[in-house]
Amino acid sequence: MTTNANTKTKATKAEKGKVLISGASVAGPALAYFLRRDGYEVTVVERAPDLRDTGYAVDFRGAAFDVLQEMGVLDEVRGQDTKMRGTALLDATGAEIGQLPAEVFAGELEVPKRELTRILHRLTAADVEYVFDDSINALAQDDNGVEVGFERAVSRRFDLVIGADGNYSKVRRLAFGPHSDVIRHLGMSGAGFTAPNHLGLDRSGVLQQGKGTAIYAFSAADPKSLMVSLSFATDSPALDRRSRDEQEQAVREAFAGNAWETPRLLEAMTAADDFYFSSASQIHLDRWSHGRIALIGDAGYCAAPTSGMGTSQALIGARTLARQLAEASGDHVTAFAAYEAELRPYVAENQAKGREGAAMFGG
Template sequence: MKSVLISGGGIAGLALALSLSRRGFAPTVVERADGLRGGGQAVDVRGVALKVVDRLGMLEEIRAHRTRMRGMSVLDGDGREIHRSTESTFSSGRLDSGDIELLREDLVRVLHDRAAAEGVELVFGDTVTALDRAEDEAGTLIRFERAEPRRFDLAVGADGLHSTVRRLAFGPEERFTRHLGMHLAIFSANNFLALEDWQLWLREGEAGYGVYPVRGNSELRIGFGFAGEPLPAGRRGPEAQKALVAERMTALRWETPRLLKALAEAPDFYCDSMAQIHLDRWSRGRVTLLGDAGYCASPLSGQGTSLALVGAYVLADALTGSGGEHRAAYAEYERRLRPFVRLNQALATDNPGGPASEESVERAKNAIALDG
């Protein structure tokens, strides 16, 4: 039985662990956070990714968590409605689509609970610090911040845009990052706007926000977006980031003061640059990369979750087909997945002014066959 260390307990890492466990591998997931991360935006499971969750036996459970939006309003800087739609929203696309929008935390919880129930080893509050002898025929020795070193047959970095595994195996992050000129901040608040299954989007100049209710209209998810260069090193802590976001949003009018008050009080604030990751190869020795760690498309693509789910399935399938022989498996993983990644990354870079066209999304989300 091949042992696999998976760094990252998000969507990509948990989906891979579940897929590998069912195929006779022994995965161990190590997550830096002390538990499952709450908060975050609504994400989309689209196209081929729906087939992945169906094969994992989770499709109906995922559907039960879907958002229930009736439509959206687009507002000018003073909060006046300039457009409304009951057919689609910016976050999910067409409301009559078979695709599923749900909160990221709900999808992670479903994956986690399935993996735990099936005996996957899940380790929280730790992180990888070194990958020793990644080319060794006897496996790679993984060193951790807290736990004792352990040897694994394979190692997978599923630890996001700022992947530690990628840095250890391939080098500094800046070699592979393409900044897209935007930043996104996400946080939750009580539904002080009394929204009922309805989204609001406001933009003026190079800043704007989207607001939508969740949890039976009891909470809001608020997303602030603004243009700018990558965040300076000295402004990457939560409080410094909150101050920077407030600076960039304060010129907006309408409900902005109340939204900024909610930002200051938010317990689950997240902020990062919108960026993509591009590498010539996703593997080195016994180590490979999955999801945002290897080929982040950015939230601007709307396809990060689908890339994580499909990537996990294809990697597990390739490892099974090769009998666990990593060289052949990693080559097959890249051969099958790279065209799919390219099309989905292009949804962000080819449409800098707004959401991609329905035709582009339809083509990209279905641009791979799960069965070879």
């Protein structure tokens, strides 16, 4: 089964139906694993040309470990532990004024996101069709399936479509409405990038907070590299959709006049080839499914990075949806309703944590 030059693998025959998942980060491949195990033919479409190699380290908490264990990759994921030792709190001059324990940022286990993505892809690559460098541009469903249009490939028909494509989910926009209707901004945005480790950090981090700004930098698996986050107060997530030049300019303006290492970090930002920009936002929907289309992870119920629960929520959401489909013998109406009823209290708790974390930043 080949749809374009960037199709990575082939799925075997469908036993329970054909499912299309949009997004190949964490939630998408995790759901693909469980659905394929249960007999579905699964295709994952990803707009990036290949596996994403950017992003900070991700952490795991609570029941997420049970999901990794069930997938048979817990030991492998543990082998990528960053072994962070903690974060020093700095004043405006760079002098240390306190310490935060490792679990504040690293949870119970922290690994580089690119390593988790690679593990999940390797786990599913033999039995799941991955289509990179393409994206959904049309959805038309009826009682028997969903006709899906793509930006590059010819249209195809699936029994179910699942959006696992993040805050600005294409699936959600097409099936549920505009992003502006469901994105709730938490008052902060920021840039992330890799820089040379001129601070000499070793499996440790530094955090410097000002009024409406925060610099967080840490070095984990690669002692030569520094992961940097420059966050600042914003009124909306509008910068997420602007050009890199506009985003960089907004960062420079927010940190203008900051002393310590800020000028050097701003220079490193401009030179970085892995620059990305995002806002702390949550997704709030009255429902997570519409007919044969459903959402998981950040696409359906992002709790914001300030919650520390994004990766765990993605894994737990994927397993919950797959389990409900199995228990309902493929009856998507019953399964989608049960999935939402089971998971909503957990999501509500995590979103409350996300709002609390953003409020702490604001001082």
